[in-house]
Amino acid sequence: MAKAAVTKKKRMKNYNNAGYFFVLPFVIVFLIFSIYPVFRTLYLSFTNFKGFGTPEPVGLQNYARVLTDKFFWRALWNTVRIWGVNIVLQLGLAFLLTIVFSDIKYKMRGLGIFRAIYFLPNLIAATSVSFLFKTLLDWRYGTFNQVLNAIYQFFGISKEPIDWLGSGNYAGYVIAVISAWMWFGNSFIMLMAGVQGISKDYFEAAAIDGAGRWTVFGKITLPLLRPILLYVAITSLIGGLQMFDLPFLMADKASAAYNSVQTVVMYLYKFGFETGTTQVGYASAIAYVLFLIILAVSLIQMKLFNRKGD
Numbered sequence: 001m002a003k004a005a006v007t008k009k010k011r012m013k014n015y016n017n018a019g020y021f022f023v024l025p026f027v028i029v030f031l032i033f034s035i036y037p038v039f040r041t042l043y044l045s046f047t048n049f050k051g052f053g054t055p056e057p058v059g060l061q062n063y064a065r066v067l068t069d070k071f072f073w074r075a076l077w078n079t080v081r082i083w084g085v086n087i088v089l090q091l092g093l094a095f096l097l098t099i100v101f102s103d104i105k106y107k108m109r110g111l112g113i114f115r116a117i118y119f120l121p122n123l124i125a126a127t128s129v130s131f132l133f134k135t136l137l138d139w140r141y142g143t144f145n146q147v148l149n150a151i152y153q154f155f156g157i158s159k160e161p162i163d164w165l166g167s168g169n170y171a172g173y174v175i176a177v178i179s180a181w182m183w184f185g186n187s188f189i190m191l192m193a194g195v196q197g198i199s200k201d202y203f204e205a206a207a208i209d210g211a212g213r214w215t216v217f218g219k220i221t222l223p224l225l226r227p228i229l230l231y232v233a234i235t236s237l238i239g240g241l242q243m244f245d246l247p248f249l250m251a252d253k254a255s256a257a258y259n260s261v262q263t264v265v266m267y268l269y270k271f272g273f274e275t276g277t278t279q280v281g282y283a284s285a286i287a288y289v290l291f292l293i294i295l296a297v298s299l300i301q302m303k304l305f306n307r308k309g310d
Helices: 002-017 019-044 061-067 070-101 111-123 126-136 143-154 171-196 200-208 213-224 226-241 245-250 264-272 280-309
Strands: none
Touching: 019 280, 061 280, 070 111, 070 171, 070 213, 070 226, 070 264, 070 280, 111 171, 126 143, 126 171, 126 245, 171 226, 171 245, 200 213, 213 226, 226 280, 245 264, 264 280
């Protein structure tokens, strides 16, 4: 009996060890394409590597250059400005929809259909969104300017067409609005998932007591949504500070608006991949400085949320 038990235990151990062979492909791919680039980038950030030849160590020279580079800080300000407008519109609209759909008095139907409709822009590739809005917002032939011109003519007003993507006064805000349109559905679904996890007893008790919609949202829904809000805030921050696709695809380098919409990652791309300005070591330092900024702000957000929770 003892020998049979040992044999069975050994067989089970071999059976369990077989699981490592199934996860091994993922581990190998993860190490090669995720872990190795992180440490390789860290190493290159301390060198003068330009994409070819042998990297030569330069110590903290690249980091000192980043901290004194006015163009980097301008790109960071552009990123924060675009993200700030985006997050206000994105969360504001998501919150408004959450209030409407979570109101027990009205019992809104068709939530699944609305979820799909609101989330649809998030499924469209950024290249397609960029091409669509570049066509709609073209200052000469775009539909948006033609509609505005028709309205002006109806009221007898004569105005020059607005260069939405070529003017530094408009381009950043236009990109922020488009980004908010793409992502508010994702935030709405997150918030609604949090609301559905709250016991209906709270809302029913509030309805019996005659509490208004805003009172219910401020006193019940919002406090209980704090963990979801923290997740949405941090992921939005990370995505916002890494903004690249829409500004890169929609801003013309020859336009006056390019310097006002160039984000940190676009600035990193300039030194990391563009021919003629390739400085991989400096681009790597920019990447790690951006990582440290995101980490610091995320920790501050977590601390603020935890303080409010206390």
